[in-house]
Amino acid sequence: MSEGGIIEISDLHKTYRVGEVAIPALRGVDLTVQKGEFLSIVGPSGSGKSTLFHIIGGLAPPTSGKVVVGGQSLSALSDADRTRLRRTMVGFVFQKFNLLPNLTARDNIAVARFIAGQKGPVDSGFEEILRMLGIAGRLDHKPSELSGGEQQRIAIARAVVNRPAILLADEPTGNLDTENSQAVLELLRDLNRRLGQTVLMITHNPEAAAYGHHIVHMRDGRIIERS
């Protein structure tokens, strides 16, 4: 494992319990992600990709092993500490967009800022991101009035509005057509190249995975290859 990674994982295990049955989802994962890296994670369903994301993003605690994100060891974090990590350190982009349906696109972004305790107008850098995403004219619409591609761009804007150290994208193109998929992938690459945003992306699609600097292959709860 190299030093100085923004994400450092070693011998990570995660076991879910369903009644009396223990279901191992991760069986000793070792992974280092450098700051500014765009990493694609591929693998079949049940290989542990999403579980790995949930742990890195502070949505679930590890069962054992070492996970350090932005210098913080997640093994020792309480539920409240993991909540704080999600607020400041990571931004999520989901396959199903996961925008709040009752709010306009602008308010969806504003909620993320509000939760993070940020007040006042957004900085000029974020205005630039909005222009890059091409959604400046769609901010006063509710998700139901936006196309899938537009919704995912809003979700990306929401994910990066608080300038998180890491952007976690879980199948961000899974619900999009080819054209919109390509646009979203280009945007993720732009964010990575122009702003140095660290990006981890789960995908089933080999073409989408190729947008990353590196590709990690997972199977049966383990990383079997890094290319």
Added chain:
Amino acid sequence: MTARLVFENMKHQPMRSLLSALLIGVPVTLILTLVGMSQGMLKDAADYFARKPHVRSAVGVLMQPVEGITMMVTGVDIPAYDAMTGGFRYVAGGDPKNPGDIVIDQYYAREKHAVVGGQITVLNRHWHVSGIIENGQMAHMVVNLSVLQDLLSATGDVNSIYLKLDNPAYIQEVKHALEADPKLKDWPIYSTEEMASMWNASNMPGLTPFIRVVEGLGVVIGFFVVCLSMYMAVLQRTREIGILKSLGASKTFILRIILLEAFGLGVGGSVAGILLSFGSYYLIGALVPASIQMKIVPQWWPIAGGITMIGAILGAMYPGLRAAAADPIEALAYE
């Protein structure tokens, strides 16, 4: 931002919000209607007693309950009563002249759809309505004293005697003198004010505990209605709560949203309940004006509203705490 989120949530499901507010309003209406009914009795009696200027004569009457505790037929010596009060004020018809005649007030006439010249049945007997009097004059139904005495086999008996003094300043003096009379030791003597005060909720036997029970039921019903409504709201928003948690929303933030929504529904429910109490006021006045009088009781609005608000907040606490403690991954996977 929190208030906006709550407002947009409520606006997003307008029918659910409206129904919840109406359901929460029902206990408010229940409380206001019951209190209004108890105070309506006081109003009716007070109106009557307030019209007595001086006492200078005595009239014995025979009162016989016919329905409940407030519906009585009263046998009155009409000439004596006329001499004491100047007579009944009629809106139609006149005094009972024949043994089968009865006089009723406007409330009773409206409730029974009775008119002058028509028939009503009271005490298993058909009566001819000879007149309809204005409300608030002694009784809902009046017949000649001798007729009622014969009917009840109580010839020469009365069970209440009204005294009219020539100066109200002597009321206490006369009352004390009567109370000191050994022949009257078993007869309670009341001034008009005391009589009126007996007709309020706190002196009505069994009414106060009854109202307390209904108030308690109102709180319990309101509590569970709000609880169910908020539980459903939380269930519907499971995914949204997961989204908020993925954004780093704290348990306090989630709980605050749920409780604020409960507060909004509680305020809406209280307003709806107050408006519905006007509906029950109208319905009672239209359907059973003689049996029950109801009064609008604005001084009870904050009390009923407060009870509902407490129910709403406490009722939302459980689903709120559940939502706050929800697993974000499970919440995000919720369909």
